[in-house]
Amino acid sequence: DIVMTQSPDSLAVSLGERATINCKSSQSVFYSSNNENYLAWYQQKPGQPPKLLIYWASTRESGVPDRFSGSGSGTDFTLTISSLQAEDVAVYYCQQYYSSPPFFGQGTKLEIK
């Protein structure tokens, strides 16, 4: 199984500042046949289901603001929010879908400082 570990567990950032969340997989999730990293990021606000933000490690889902970006390859990945907005308060999860079971990270709670 590929285990996902996020850091930090919680994060407080001032409005307009950059927020960075890290995700590490226990094995590479890079598939050389198609040159893709099988890594997704989700946002979950209280009382709501998760929402897909990023897939293939760096491709933004349709409708997701461009202040959200994903980077990384192999085993180390980052979700960056370039300028934090009040509506970005949420828990963020990474997920590998390279192999089954498609484990999620433990989540990172993002708050306003």
Add this chain to the structure above:
Amino acid sequence: EVQLVESGGGLVQPGGSLRLSCAASGFTFSSYWMHWVRQAPGKGLVWVSRIDADGSTTTYADSVKGRFTISRDNAKNTLYLQMSSLRAEDTAVYYCARDKIVSAAHDAFDVWGQGTMVAVSS
């Protein structure tokens, strides 16, 4: 509108059974792998099970293997999760979710239902 709507949750005693349903609309249900994901109160997301587009291939998390059964009825555009021998640790909101790409076996989940709560308690 692409939509998933779960139902069937509730309070059940330990050792009991429950069947969850997930009604799909707005897309060709029979073309997509589907998943169940659960979230215990105040905890993170945990993948539970998946089923391929025609229902012939299923996979389960170790924690539910032998107790839960995923199935689908493509004629009714509905996904199911039959849960038996329920334990307190199965208490969670259960979400159904769709793979982003048609017929993909390894994919992100782009559509989620609102979830249905299952509480296992005496």
